[in-house]
Every structure is written in structure tokens, then in C-alpha cells.
Amino acid sequence: MNDENTSEKNDEPASDFIRAIIERDRAAGKHGGTVATRFPPEPNGYLHIGHAKSICLNFGLARQYGGRCHLRFDDTNPSKESVEYADAIIRDVQWLGWDWGEHLYYASDYFDRMYECATELIRRGKAYVCELNTEAFKEYRGVPTRPGRESPGRQRSEVDNLDLFQRMRAGEFEEGRYVLRARIDMASPNLHMRDPVIYRIKKAAHHRTGTRWTLYPMYDFAHCLSDSFEGITHSVCTLEFEVHRPLYDWILDALELHRPQQIEFARLNLTYTVMSKRKLLELVESGVADGWDDPRLPTLCGLRRRGYTPASIRDFCRRIGVTKFDGYTDVALLEHCVREELNRTAPRAMAVLDPLKVVIENWPEDRVEELEAVNNPEDAAAGTRTVPFARELYIERGDFMENPPKKFFRLAPGREVRLRYGYFIRCREAIKDPETGRIVELRCTYDPETRGGHAPDGRKVRGTIHWVSASHAHRARVRLYDRLFTAERPDDIAEGEDWKHSLNPDSRTETEVLMEPSLARALPGDRFQFERLGYFFADPVESKPGAPVFNRIVSLKGKAPS
């Protein structure tokens, strides 16, 4: 694992119904007690946090039971897939911290064997070539409440089927002219069993096999065979494949091949975002999102760009559990996971987002003091640094109120607060712009006895606020991210309503911060807690050494100061 992954608590998840099945199987000696799982993405899009759930489940199962987990690309539809997507998927799974060892596979590597399996099915009278066009096909299939009718091709002889199938492969026919179908049951209440298509003609170049094939297997045929060829023991997939399971079993039984057990679980839904490939693609292509790695997106590359750590995502996936209930997980849990990790690990620094100038009237004009500040109160080993203190400072505008309510513990006329790691200051006067009435400057005095933030007379102040020295402050661009949608469940919309209506217009705000000098040395990829503001990530793409650009990963809990 790379250094992104060092801070994990290696706890296995609590047991769930899938682990219960596996433990039962192991106890019964099924599959010789071994466990082999797989994560089988189609390389036609980017991975998101929902995939992370599946990845952590499959790889986690293999780790927990001493088995193996394969990364297999389900690349059976060349018109939608590309190596670019495959490369991005590999990068994301690795970043998440998982290792498939030698077990990287492609369904397309099995095309020859699959073709053999199809001809074997024909020989066994369990598959036939069908000449129905799409409309006729649908018509013959029937509807859930009424059985379908048999295709004329269903009675074709083995010899003719073999001949036609071979000619389909040879490229003799146009797309759509023929398909190969499994011969099962046109009256089945499960539509997937009404002689499903298992091969279709598609004259598209494949990103791995080029133009060698003009026909490609359908998911239902390719997937169970790939699992079987690889010796998968437990084929874990999402709920929508539940109705495909009889077909999965039928094909492998018809061919008398090793049959893994398909187990379905509920995919992840997260509040305030969308997860479907289609919607994500639309956000990217319409320009609402700034590419697949837009930090507001739930894509793994988006979360990475935002500053989320792999360990926090793994921790999240461990906590959400695995069931067959299709619910919505509160994004607050994800945020909790990253806060918990970063609270332990992120160095603190001071930065001001919305500056208000403070002049310390009794501080000598040119005096500068270097004050010691703790880098991480949760980690003594993180050490200390110094921050410069001078006559003119900036504090957060929200940390001052002219007419404060009862529970406001920060600066106000006549009130005293502590400047973090600095001195106590008392506000004497708020200077306003005579035209606008806006407060432009605070005139304060400091207590020289309170250096470092301690009062020798033991007097207490309720508020401690962050600050930067005006003349020493560095500027940096910062992006503040908020939830992409205002609706908790953007997918739950009334009919006729556009799911994009609940997009949050304020999901990204660009501004500037004034930072303490140490932050100017931030390197791309560094994470900090800006005290009292939140956790920030030096954007790895836009930051330059000495000129960081920060993304807010997540705010701190609580309301102050903004």
C-alpha cells in the first residue's frame, strides 16, 4: 500500500448476510473451503463511491477469508467501452488500496472459449439462431402477464444452427439479421428465461480484440462463463441482477460447468447526490460538472481531487454494512469518516477566509514576535511551528459582532477574546465606512501579560479565534464545496420533473484566503486543518510548489465562525 493508506484501522467489517453464507459454505467444505470473488466493471464510465462499496466488499471478503479477488473487465460491448475507461478504473481501484495481484482479467480474453460454449449449447439443442427482427422479437416475447410465442428459428436443425452461427461469426450478415438465443421457456414468468439473446452481431472494433470479432456475447452469457472459467466461488452483484440468477444457473448447468453462487446486495445510494452512470455522464457533458474529477461528484476521482483519503472511504464502506434493503445512506456519515481520520492526521494552520482588519493600538509599530503554535493537538509527534504576530492582523469577519446575542463568545465592542497561540485582545472600537456603514477595521488593545494565550491572573475568556498577521499573510485561491443537490434524494422526483432542478447553485464558491506563512510551503496533495474552518487539500493539479490552490474537503462540525 502507498502512503495514502497507512492510517487505516484494519478492522474487518461486522458480519453480514453474505459473510454468513460464506462462513456456512466454508464450514460445509464447499469449494474446498476457498473463497474467490471478483469486481467486474464494464469499462464504459468512471467508478464512483457506489462501486467502492462493491470493491471493498469483494476484495474485503477475499482478504478476510484468505482467498483471492479478481479485477475483471466485463468488456463485451465494444461500442461503449474504451481503454481510457479501463485505465481510469485500474487507477481508482489501486488508489482505494486494493491489490488483485496476478488476477487481472478481461472477458474479451475468453471470447474463443465462449464461442465454443455457444456452439456446444447448439449441439445440445439448447441454443438456436433466431431471425426475428427487434419488433418481432418483442412481439413474440409476450408480456409478464401473458406467455410468449416460439420463434420460427426454435425448430431449426442443429446442422442449420451451427452453419448459421458460423456464418454470423464470419461476418456474412448485417447487424440485427440474426441473434443466437438460449432455448429455455417462452412461457416463463421470468422474462429473462424466455429464450434470451446470448450473442448478437456487432460490427464494431473492440478496444482489445480489434476487428477479430463481428459478434459479441451478451452479459448474461459472458458473465457467468467468466466467473466459471476463473473458478469464482461467490459471485456478488447488485439487486437488479436477482432476476438474472436463474439464467446464470441455467447456462452453467446446461454446459455442466463449475457454478459459482450468485449473491445480490443493495447498491449504495447517498443523500444529496446522484449515482447513476447516465446522470453523472450528463452532468459532465453538459458542463454542470467540471469533468469526471469535479470535486463535487461522487466519483472516486472526484473524491480524490476533493481531498478525501482512501482510508476514509474504506472506513465508510465498512460502516454502511451490506444488506438487501435499498435505502439511502446519509452523506454525513462519509463526512464523519474523513473528519475522523483528518482530525488525527492533518496538521493545523491558520487562515482567514473573510478578513476583517484588526489594529492593536498598544502594539509597537514595527514589532514582530514569533509565537509558538502546536501543529496537531491530537498528535504530539507533529511538533510545533512559529507564527508571526504584529500590530496589524486579520481575523474572520464573522468573529466580530457589533451587537452580539447572549451566546456569542467572540469579539464585540468592549469584549475580550484570545487570539489562538497569541494574546488576549479587547475591542475598543469598530471603525465603519462612513458611506456604507460597513465595518472596515477594529481598534483593539492587547494584554502583554497574556503572551501565548495564558492570563497570569487566571482570568478566562470564552472565545478563542484564529488570525493572521497582515504583513506576513500569503494569499491563495480556495474553493469551497457544498452538496451538489439541495434535495436530499435527488432521484426521488415527481413525474415530469427534471432531476436537475434540485442542483445546488452554490455547490462551488471560489474565494481567496489569507494564510499564515507556513502554508505557503504547502505541496500539492497536502492536507491541513485550517483551524475552526475545516479540512483543506492542496489541489494536486492546480497547485504549484509555493503557490497552493486549496479545496475544502469538508467543514468542521458546528457553526462558527461563518
Next chain:
RNA sequence: UGCCCGAUGGUGUAAUGGUAGCACAACAGACUCUGGAUCUGUUUGUCUUGGUUCGAAUCCAAGUCGGGCAACCA
């Protein structure tokens, strides 16, 4: 409407015939040189109706509600 699957506090998830617990969220208090963190406490739950049983979240039946399935996508 045909088939399949599901339903436990606001959210997610345990309890596998024997005290309904945990996490997140919310709220309150303690502590605090981050209104952070930490600690303590509180609120809120077994979809409904029957049945089996000494005893049901759990087993059975019916119903209600939710999800999925009718691409030559995966």
C-alpha cells in the same frame, strides 16, 4: 396487473424463538487556547392484522408500502 426481492428510531445497521443494541444525525450538559476533538446524557424504532408458541423483530398467512424485471446494455 405477472414474477422476484425487501420493510427495525430522522438515516444506516445488529439481534437468527428468550432484556430491541450500535453508528451517524439531532438535542442537552461537562471539559477545552479550535463553538473542533473528547466525555456524559436525552429524544425517537420492530409496516398492519391475524396465527403458531410459555415466549415472536425473528416462524406461518393475508394485506399495505417500497424496489426490481418486458435493450440485440451491463
